[in-house]
Amino acid sequence: MPAGAPITRGRMFEPLLAADPAFAPRWSAFLAEWGPEPEPPPLYLALADLATHLIGRLEAGDTAGFDAVFDVVERWHLEGDAYVREAATIGLLKDLQNEGFHRRTRPSDLERWLRPETRRWWDRVARFARDGTPVAPAG
Numbered sequence: 001m002p003a004g005a006p007i008t009r010g011r012m013f014e015p016l017l018a019a020d021p022a023f024a025p026r027w028s029a030f031l032a033e034w035g036p037e038p039e040p041p042p043l044y045l046a047l048a049d050l051a052t053h054l055i056g057r058l059e060a061g062d063t064a065g066f067d068a069v070f071d072v073v074e075r076w077h078l079e080g081d082a083y084v085r086e087a088a089t090i091g092l093l094k095d096l097q098n099e100g101f102h103r104r105t106r107p108s109d110l111e112r113w114l115r116p117e118t119r120r121w122w123d124r125v126a127r128f129a130r131d132g133t134p135v136a137p138a139g
Helices: 013-019 021-034 043-059 066-079 082-096 107-113 116-131
Strands: none
Touching: 013 021, 013 043, 013 066, 021 043, 043 066, 043 082, 043 107, 066 082, 066 107, 066 116, 082 116
């Protein structure tokens, strides 16, 4: 991607796959399932797969590379187009906070890897779950 160009929906997973090659089989299966469709694939489903993948790695104590993964999530929030930013928040962070996805871990176990902008959106998602405060700013 050229420097300064926003990360778009079609290129969103490129930096993630470089940061976490272990996710590649799940990504390939997702593309095989949705690839021939005339519409772009539903990336929110892939982000749910990513959340369960990351939580599974956390539960296994396999957090090597989490710094690189969460660097990408931060880039999605800072450099992504509107779709990518929203998907990173509602598609990924919401699922990472979903207690139902965790068996032996807690969402808070992931907080040590959050970067500043991602942390801001993490907190907004948590406030929404707790008291219904809208995730996105009004307006």
